[in-house]
Amino acid sequence: MIRFQDVSKHYDSQTALRKVTFAVGRGEMVFITGPSGSGKSTLLKLIYRAEKADEGIIQVMDWTMNALKDSDVPLLRRHIGVVFQDFRLLDNCTVFDNVALALRIRGTQDRELKAKVFEALKLVNLRHKADSFPPALSGGEQQRIALARAIVAEPLIILADEPTGNVDPDTSAGIMRTFKDINARGTTILIATHNRELFRNTGRRVLRLDFGNLVGEEAA
Amino acid sequence: MGSSYALRFAVGSILREKWIYLLSVCTIASSLFFTALTVLLLVHVDSATRKLPQKFSVMVYLGESVSPEDRDKLVALVQKDSAVEKTVFISRDDALKELKSTLKDSAFLLEGIGENPLPDAIEIKFKSESFGPEAVERIKTAIKDMKGVQDVEYGEEFLSAVHALRKGLRTAGVAVAVLLIVGMLFVSYSTVKILFYRREREIETFKLLGATKRFIRTPFLIEGALIGSVGGIVSLAVLFALASVLVRQLSAAFPLLKVLSFPPGLAFALPLSGLLIGIGGAAIAIGRIRY
Structure with missing residues (x-):
């Protein structure tokens, strides 16, 4: 599903990723961990083409990123759901419209859209906040809206950048349960986190990054 | 983006x-108003001066000794010119009759005159499309030295002045209209550009979620179209109100105002121009979207 071969990424004189090689199969749920600045976010950004690799080969589904045309980027992104570290919610739109945006971009019809949005909001326990605006919600609630938006269109891949960064342990456990359920339906999931508690005893693969190097791979 | 959602999104943005x-609507409305006013002025000056050839004619006065052959030659030469509509021969007797009927009650003034002092004459009428000082001057030069031609008379200075005025007004009007249209494009461009920058993060989110360029552009184009067409409708309303007041209130004092017409085409032209200018400015402002 996802394959990195000797991938490097530099920002000016700083190296964000150095010769990283790994592969994630269809339906896997994999954690990427490492301290702040180790390259976790960069690695995810390379998958949804928010960044371009300087060296190496990246393959996502049937696309080879190095050869991906600009016009194909929206199509690639519509196959991926992303939980952004900074949520990227639209403050002027209701919770409903924020989640619905992922479907509207995909051209989903209104009737189907409504049912799917409410289902996704129910999954993250925010059905009752559908008419609220993001600034009126807590950080944890905003994070769950971002999660609902990432899963609502049932993408083939979900990427989550610190998805439990702003939430209490109970909510965090709830979010992880949601990921597990979605993964059980066959969705490939990559979660970048520095919180070891999140993958402890999950039995999932963990890729460990340090200063841009992939320093190890283990089963949690 | 579904069209109803794009419209809702655009309206929401406008309300925010x-x-x-x-401010943009007012600027576009006032620019369209002045453009329409300029165009109206041009149309009226043009239609007023277009009627000029029907009233204007060149009179060629013939000498007493001119033979019918020389006269026919003269008429044939004049009629060869593409600007000439027709020629009318006015005999000295007909001219005297007309003079008497013009003078009516004062016809006694002519009683003391024994012999008819008026010469035979040829009146030259022009085609409206090729009428102008150049055509009149060309004919005058061609016939003035011909045998039998005593004098060629026309309102030379008046004709030149009217044509200079017409040309000048047309050039100035086109220049003003072009300037105002460029100004309106710039207003629409600046508005959308400002909002584009203000919503940069929003647009970036759209892109990251997989939105196509069309999905991102549509609300901005709708906003541009709305600014422009509302501006057009406002300018139309102001122009119509002004024209009605002018004709109603002032036509008693200035009868000329009665001929001022409000072309019905403006009811479509102004909102449509606003719409196109709004969309054009927005399209330029959005520019190329890169991923």
Whole structure:
């Protein structure tokens, strides 16, 4: 599903990723961990083409990123759901419209859209906040809206950048349960986190990054 | 983006940024108003001067000794010119009759005159499309030295002045209209550009979620179209109100105002121009979207 071969990424004189090689199969749920600045976010950004690799080969589904045309980027992104570290919610739109945006971009019809949005909001326990605006919600609630938006269109891949960064342990456990359920339906999931508690005893693969190097791979 | 959602999104954005939009609508409305006013002025001057050839004619006065052959030659030469509509021969007797009927009650003034002092004459009428000082001058030069021609008379200075005025007004009008249209494009461009920058993060989110360029552009184009067409409708309303008041209130004092017409085409032309200018400015402002 996802394959990195000797991938490097530099920002000016700083190296964000150095010769990283790994592969994630269809339906896997994999954690990427490492301290702040180790390259976790960069690695995810390379998958949804928010960044371009300087060296190496990246393959996502049937696309080879190095050869991906600009016009194909929206199509690639519509196959991926992303939980952004900074949520990227639209403050002027209701919770409903924020989640619905992922479907509207995909051209989903209104009737189907409504049912799917409410289902996704129910999954993250925010059905009752559908008419609220993001600034009126807590950080944890905003994070769950971002999660609902990432899963609502049932993408083939979900990427989550610190998805439990702003939430209490109970909510965090709830979010992880949601990921597990979605993964059980066959969705490939990559979660970048520095919180070891999140993958402890999950039995999932963990890729460990340090200063841009992939320093190890283990089963949690 | 579904069209109803794009429209809702655009309207929502307009309501959030109502002051910027209001300012843009006012600027576009006033520019369209002055453009329409300029065009109206040009249309009226043009239609007034277009009627000139029907009233204007060149009179060629013939000498007493001119033979019918020389006269026919003269007429044939004049009629060869593409600007000439027709020629009318006015005999000295007909001219005297007309003079008497013109003078009516004062016809006694002519009683003391024994012999008819008026010469035979040829009146030259022009085609409206090729009428102008150049055509009149060309004919005058061609016939003035011909045998039998005593004098060639026309309102030379008046004709030149009217044509200079017409040309000048047309050039100035086109220049003003072009300037105002460029100005309106710039207003629409600036408004959308400002909002584009203000919503940069929003647009970036759209892109990251997989939105196509069309999905991102549509609301901005709708906003541009709305600014422009509302501006057009406002300018139309102001122009119509002004024209009605002018004709109603002032036509008693200035009868000329009665001929002022309000072309019905403007009812479509102004909102449509606003719409196109709004969309054009927005399209330029959005520019190329890169991923």
